[in-house]
Amino acid sequence: MTDPADWTAAEMLEAFASRQVSPVEVARSVIARIEAYEPKLQALYAFDPDGVMADAKASEARWIHGEAKPLDGIPATIKENIATRGTPVPLGTAARDLVPAAEDAPPAARLREDGVVILAKTTMPDYGMLSSGLSSFHPLARNPWNLSKNPGGSSAGAGAAAAAGYGPFHIGTDIGGSIRLPAGWCGVFGLKPSFGRIPIDPAYYGRVAGPMTRTVHDAALMMRSLVRPDVRDTMSLPFQELPWLDLEIDVAGLKIGVMMEAGIGISLDAEVRTCIEKAVKKFAAAGAVIEEIPPFVTREMLDGLDDFWRQRAWMDIGALDEEQRSRVLPYILAWAEGGKSLTGSEVYSGMNQMMVMRHAAVAATKDFDFVLSPVAPVVAYQAELASPVHDPEEPFEHIGYTVAFNMSDQPAASVNAGFTAAGLPIGLQIIGRRFDDIGVMRVSRAWERMRDAQRPWPTP
Template sequence: MSTQSSSHREPAADLADWSGSDLLDGFARKQVSPVEVAKAVIARIDAYEPRLQALYAYDPEAALADAKASEERWMRGEARPLDGIPTTIKENIATKGTPVPLGTAARALVPEEEDSPPAARLREDGVVIMAKTTMPDYGMLSSGLSSFHPLARNPWDLSKNPGGSSAGAGAAAAAGYGPFHIGTDIGGSIRLPAGWCGVFGLKPSFGRIPIDPAYYGRVAGPMTRTVRDAALMMRTLSRPDVRDAMSLPAHDLPWLDLDIDVKGLRIGVMMEAGIGMPLDPEIRACIERAVEVFEEAGAEIEQIPPFVTRDMLNGLDVFWRQRAWMDIGALSEEQRALVLPYILSWAEGGKALSGAEVYNGMNQMIVMRNAAIAATHRFDFVLSPVAPVPAYQAELASPIHDPEEPFEHIGYTVAFNMSDQPSASVNAGFTNSGLPIGLQITGRRFDDMGVLRLSQAWETMCPFKRPWPRL
């Protein structure tokens, strides 16, 4: 079965819900203007944000000024590739003039001197930056809980968590705060909120999008309502930047060529993570239905045994506790008292670790990397749940809410950070109570195009779609 990504459909009635692709077409045809669109998104934010609390450094006046400049470029015939598209950027991705608190009240609010690579690329191509989006302390929770930001909530159910650490980005995308959003991911921080908020989130191959600061496993990636909008963002975000010495060489990839023939693809199915929380029965049934759709389209399906072990997850925990304590332990006693208690308790577990324990933890991440490659290299793609449970209570730091068991919910996602593989979350359906369920699609190393294409195929085939939430 070959899926086509170019079929025409009418844009949404409200300009705040238009896709980036539809906006570019509307701007080019002079059907709509960037100023009209910015005003529609501002109206959506003003209506929803008091309850959603997804944004930081929201500046509607600056956004309108940028939209006016974009409108003038369109009128002069000098439009840039993404000119006029409303965009949010995760708080920890630096933008010039805005402090980066990293989600914690313990950091001084010092304005950044320059845009980080993802923000610089987007601004160069003409997006209208509406706001930054919220995150938990130091980005170390799959939650919107923060000692600095107000508590972010899930637009599908305001009593639930949007996930994290790209918490505000997931909520903003689902709520229609414009079409483009960008998050970061080192263990699931794009895919988990994308799954729990019912949007598309791509964790690209390590190094595909330059980022600063760069460190092992950390990536930035798009969070959007459609796969095509993510592809539009990737065309811009993947341009090189010398500040990231770990980035991949520049490649001129056909980002908007999203057609793929599902028939004959070898697809592995990882229904069990091997570690952590048991898989919720509703999520299992939903992912099994998605697998059946791929099989009916002609894909060759094979089950993959679980490969993440307790030693791997414990090693990851040890290493990241120590890394967190390097930051938090350097604070004054008064500053440490401002850190979210859950994060402080977790990080304190790293202060007495020996060098050998930390090295062993780091080595377990390498063991996890090798295990992921060994388990998946025979397949074109791997399908799995994104998370073992649906969105949980907004006030909790994690589904278990215990700093001694912090990572029991990331068994499906984290290994593909360690292995550098591109991996996405795309909505697969909903629980009986109406909460979104994420399908994870993982590709071979550096096959970002393949993951986008198979995600587009699923977006086209998925029989379980629902209208976007209204608050």
């Protein structure tokens, strides 16, 4: 019998309902997994085993008395920047004061309402502005497939926790690839939903929350809860009752675009290219109509976005006193300082380039049902580096495949496509038209069935 820490949420719910296993037994297994693995991974923040057991016992009582909630007893982690009541939100940086959050942010509130047992928060880099587990506040997070490698970011701990079996449910956030990159590099499923689909607070242009799980079906279970409305998100979409668990689709006849080149940044690694090309051939063999999409992200777009985000970061970091500022991760401080001398017209031009990127993404993909691409041009890199290039003057050379679909509000997922010869995961990105989150989930599930057998999950 497999360790309950490795069960899917669907398997847990079935076992709870049949009284084969209780939420308390599952919680004990997950806590044991965390205690064995966490000294090496360092994926968690504010882990409270006693609180976990108390919540699991309350869930067990609801199951016994026929009062179980939709996701009762399922263990979950929540990214550190998504507030949970009573826990400080440092945003990955030692520069912020540790003030306990007054209430749950919408994603945490929805899961708690449905009986989820919150295990811990997950680590992230300073201000969420790295595709890395490097932080001035949290210990260095590592990739469970290879502890010398990075889990990606900024949902660093979430990606590592999902791959390591810290329960089945994990929530990340994404403004340029921060769910999809760690999902790809950690070999798990990650959905960046349509902008506004999952209410979030604070809301910001391009920023979304989304599930990170080992299976598409578990992510669909989470989506049923996460999409419920919350008035605190003034940018959210109108609530829709969508068939999240209807994951069946026939890919035959679908018109699928393939974006093999990002058009900007790091060159595509040969092993990544071969793996994604193999995936495309499987879709073609299943009857999909395949057509190449030329790259559309330009240097002007990416540099404009960089200018805008630098100045946005400097607005926060520049307001700190000198002592506080000295606590910021040096890489992030150096990057943000590049924004302090930008003129108003330069910042406006940068924001305008984000809009140009938005229109280019929609124009490039509008004639296709779905689009396939690599998630990243390279696989997981050294854990101690801030980015694959590790240069604050070239911070975004690895997000050319992901960032445009934040700007365009389109749903996009990362699903494991295979592994390098050295055993590192490679992510396949599946992109849909605006608001077609269900379609992206269905094609992702179809790919789960088409792909080669997966390797066993890493163990402590």
